[in-house]
Amino acid sequence: MLLAFLVAVALAIVSMKDLFSVIMLSGIYGLLSASFFVAMDAVDVAFTEAAVGAGISTLLMLVAITMTGRSEDPDRHKPFLALAVVVVTGGLLIYGTFDMPAFGSAQAPIHQQVVPRYIQHSMEEIGVPNIVTSVLASYRGFDTFGEVVVIFTAGMGVLALLSVARRPEDIAEIDSLNDSMHEQHLILRIVSKMLLPFILLFALYVQFHGDYGPGGGFQAGVIFAAAIILYAMLFGMSTARRVINQSFIQLLAAAGVLLYGSVGIVSLLEGKNFLDYGVLSDDPVAGQHLGILLIELGVGITVASVMVIIFFNFAGRRENAHSGEENEMQNNNRGNNKT
Amino acid sequence: MAAPLCLLLTRPRMVWLFALVVSGTAFLTSILLLQQVMVSGTIVYELGGWKAPWGIEYRIDQLSAFLLLIISAVSTVVLLAAHTSIQQEIPASRHRLFYVLYLLSLAGMLGIVATGDAFNVFVFLEISSLSAYALIALGKDRRALWAAYQYLIMGTIGATFILIGIGLMYQMTGTLNMHDLSVRLPAVEHTRTVFTAFAFIIVGVCLKLALFPLHLWLPNAYAYAPSIVTAFFAATATKVAIYLLIRFTFSIFGLSFSFTALPLQILFLVLGLLGVFVASTAAIYQTNVKHLFAYSSIAQVGYMIIGFSMTTATGLMATLLHLFNHALMKSALFLALGAVMYRIGSVQLSQFQGLGRQMPLTMAAIVIGGLSLIGVPLTVGFVSKWYLVLAVIENGWWPVAVLILLASLLAVVYVWRIVEVAYFKPPLAANESVTEAPLSFLVPIWILVVANLYFGIDTRLSIEVAQAAAQSLFGVSP
Amino acid sequence: MLMDHYNYWIVVVLMMTGFYIVIAHGNLIKKIVGLSIFQTSVFIFYISMAKVEGGTAPILEEGIRQYSNPLPHVLILTAIVVGIATTALGLALAVRIKEAYGSIEEEEIQRQDNLDC
Known part of the structure; x- marks a missing residue:
């Protein structure tokens, strides 16, 4: 259904x-797939997909279209070629499904190999009831490390593409604009001001409760970032920027990755393998627990700060697009002449 | 063992020197690794201390150690020149980010090569690609943005295809570890699901590989990226893709399955040859020298694929040799172009007039690199073409050997065009005052050029390693 | 037999819809939307195969024997992050392209490039 x-x-x-x-629909698509994930027992994934697919990515796309315009050129090129490619690929996939194990069958190979160990022994080896968390953070901790690096890369990439050096007079101008705009939303501002601490608290809860229920560093990071973004939207970018220093966030983003990495290195120095948390405490299970806590914290910090970096840079670009349009145009003309 | 590689991943933002130190450390580590692997065979390192199918492991055999060495060596040498080159091509406020992204990309590639887990490959692939998109977009020209966007779309489609393929494999076997997969796949290899998985992975990798006809993203991406980035990626990115292709077909799916399930041999042979000819011909008509060498890269990928398609140890060895040699040639060439860019601010062929006299050392490097591309004796290009032709003849494919030699003639034409302009035309009035490139360029360029000549004359080292790697791959797969 | 694979077939249709948007549409933002749909559908595919009939969410509790497979969940958590990273970077590029070319239509950009050459 x-x-x-x-x-x-x-x-x-x-x-x-x-x-x-289109973007609204894609947000709905994200939300629907999140509900589908719940139906499929993947609560952690559903949580993340709802926060990302329906939340952050929709938001980013909306900010992007305010800068790029919102209508699409009706002309499509080579629709038949594209359709042919798609039909062939899809056909191949359908062909592939015929020999798949039946949906929901407990006999399928994926339920026979590797995984039983997670289900049967993760409690005694790691001591965390949420199997997803223990696999994510410990058994396949290196993947998660890679994931943190990916999000860090994206943050740096967006920074490299969109960061703008801003001139002081612009800020003053935007400030006055913001002030006049936000006079009107008094009630909204008060309500959200009251809500903010709760959102942040909820983020912390998700962060540290990941061991027992669904949640963890990534989801917490996204929620945390959402709170800051909400604040920025209502109180104006410059206010938010004054509260949260840009270079401080960049530092935080790197610090998260470093925290994760240094947990690995500590275990290395103790004579064990990279990311082996057993050494963090005398009791290996307690060590695992501590390790998971620390790396989830690292994930949370990086994700939250990168999300904020990405959003701020998009929004900052937008403000500049208005004041600096002529400027950009000139730059481009110069660039063109050179080639 | 692999720990220093992990250390690599944990860098905050830093400046050139630090980047250089990190890259140099990686280089030294990979030399040590290679030595150890050559002596004692495959090294396995369990991350997190969990045994393989449950945890993720690094699995380094001769092939991956060889690749690690190439990547980290090129990256170190190229970085030497980075400091000077990006002064001109990237705004100062972005320099720090440039190094961060550069190292991330390096870490991603090293990770792909070192890991022994199929899903981990995907994660690292994305690290290196995301940083690659951003790096290319840093180029000065606005077309760099468009090139980066196209690369992003193609690259992500490729990565998603690989993800689908990995998912299907996982579904049939229940494991993600490469070694484990290679053990379990034969039992289910007749199924249509595995066949589909294989097809998706091959197509996905070929997108990354820029194998003809999926090469369309490459020329612009190379041509408009900052010179340092081009030098780095031209020498490494496609190599990593070749590595993945070899890894998936030989180690995971196994030789017998890979080449019976699909008519892969003929397919790759034809595509490789077509790639060589179409790209070489296209290269002749380019007016931008970076474009010219970018097309030549596609042609070189074609040669590697021809070697690969033979599925003999000699053929594979020729591919690996060419991988190594091509990395040397292309990084030297693109770095020299970077020097030209630094001095005259353009790499249009018409601007090269008279440069032979004004920048003699840089142009000499381009000429030697070009000779190597053609495959003239005493350069590395000769060695790998020699073995490629040997392997082809060993297989009894005479016409293919003739075609390879013919294609080399095309290379003569496009290299000659540069030589002609640079040496036999008077300098342009606007470029009267151009002088030789600064030392920070010349040193790394000539390190690479000398390496080009050295490995062209003394071939023992590269051949020994390539041979060992090729044989071990054939030893593993029945 | 039909019901066994019904889920997967729908997922394939979804994937291909996303894929079609990516290659057939010229608008840069729409391409990125297509890409994220394509990726999300792959996620659905992974999650579908993790489902065990009669299983529950993989959080250990007394008295429950049958859990759904947690490993694909872990993989997809990572993949979602990769997806959002790609989306963010793609959008950033689209914004810069709009600034540089004044358009986000593929053909228009191609046309301007040809003029440049």
């Missing part, structure tokens, strides 16, 4: 021309 909805949404996106509705 949910899947049918998903198909409908996806097809609607294909035919829709207005980018704003």
